[in-house]
Amino acid sequence: MLSIDDFKPLDLEDKPLFDRYYKKFPPFHSDQLFTTMISWNDYAHYHYTLIKNHLIIMTIINNQVQFRNPMGRHDREICYQVLKLAKNVESNYSLGFIDHTSKVYLTKNFPKLEFIPQRGYFDYVYLSSELAKLEGEKFRKIRNRLNKFKKKNIYTTEDISKENMEEVRKFLKRWCLWRDCESDKILKNEKKAIIYSMKHFFDLDLSGLVLRVNEKIEAISVYEKMDEETVVIHYEKGSPYYDGIYKAINQEVAERVCTKYRYINRESDMDAPGLRQAKMSYRPHHLVKVFAVNKKNIQF
Structure with missing residues (x-):
């Protein structure tokens, strides 16, 4: 027994x-x-x-x-x-x-x-092709904010690697200062989870993308294969000083994975009203109940 x-x-x-x-x-x-x-x-x-x-x-x-x-x-x-x-x-x-x-x-x-x-x-699950293209009226507001970001900023992207890992860690420290992670129980535990994930990034077979503005890392996304059709986004963090930067890192990752994976799983909202609204605004294909x-x- x-x-x-x-x-x-x-x-x-x-x-x-x-x-x-x-x-x-x-x-x-x-x-x-x-x-x-x-x-x-x-x-x-x-x-x-x-x-x-x-x-x-x-x-x-x-x-x-x-x-x-x-x-x-x-x-x-x-x-x-x-x-x-x-x-x-x-x-x-x-x-x-x-x-x-x-x-x-x-x-x-x-x-x-x-x-x-x-x-x-x-879990919120999206069609990767939709997040990559952002076509149609349902994505109009997201497209507008993304386009404003692109007009105001010249940015580059690159994979997370051993060469830039220390910069990624420094960015995450800045992000936790911006969000005051220590004052919120969930954010405090998320900080621990992110630190662990980045410390064992290669042991866990993770993939990731950094977005640089003026050559400085201002956003990251960490993801991995979930199954043959799905990639899951574990973490997506961006600077509060660039409106639309989350829209940019989101689309950049979607463009990279859409040729191989049909779906993008962006995990749950933990009953956070703002997070739920943001995830719903991207029009999920379905929810994993x-x-x-x-x-x-x-x-x-």
């Missing part, structure tokens, strides 16, 4: 295991990516176990334990064991990040479960 003691803390050395597993069962949500988990590990305390070729993730945030739905082919016995664990931990929503297909399966096999949409964790289970309805 599955026990909480079967879960081990996530470590950078586990990346090859996750790479092999995701070749068989590609992740459906950005939170499942190894980069996301290892970079945010100081905040979410990720643990995992493998049982009968099912990968199960557990997080501990503010002493609240939450399990992820088992990844792999649906198996009623494995689901039962995870639900039993979720029933006995101190957390109201102890099973989360359940995708639509798994929700249908669980509803059929455990009809008493109640599913709560985790709106703040819905996820659900949590209310513990009181876990009955057998």
Whole structure:
């Protein structure tokens, strides 16, 4: 029987295991990516176990334990064991990040479960070709701000590399000063995640782009392959002194990836109103919806 003691803390050395597993069962949500988990590990305390070729993730945030739905082919016995664990931990929503297909399966096999949409964790997925071209009336306002930026500024772009990594780190320090990261819990943890990602940029097989204005880095984007059709944007940061710079770095990345990837996953909005408005303004192709289970309805 599955026990909480079967879960081990996530470590950078586990990346090859996750790479092999995701070749068989590609992740459906950005939170499942190894980069996301290892970079945010100081905040979410990720643990995992493998049982009968099912990968199960557990997080501990503010002493609240939450399990992820088992990844792999649906198996009623494995689901039962995870639900039993979720029933006995101190957390109201102890099973989360359940995708639509798994929700249908669980509803059929455990009809008493109640599913709560985790709106703040819905991933925003866009057509890469649309973000690259920005054509049509629906992108008019974005195009206008982008064009104003291009008229006012001469900029260049280049890949993030070992040669410019130190400059990237200095830019991120400036960005955190601009945003006053230390005053906000989420930004403070995001700062830690970014620092970790950049420290292990090449270990994690990440890609990235820098945008220079007057030869100085003023925006960056960090991304990686999620599956054969999708690239996920982990971080996108820009200087507050250049209106439209986020529009520029967004389009530049889209132009680079659109020939290889159909979709761009720009992760979730964490229930931040301004961030939600910004992500919706780019007209997502679809949202990757996820659900949590209310513990009181876990009955057998």
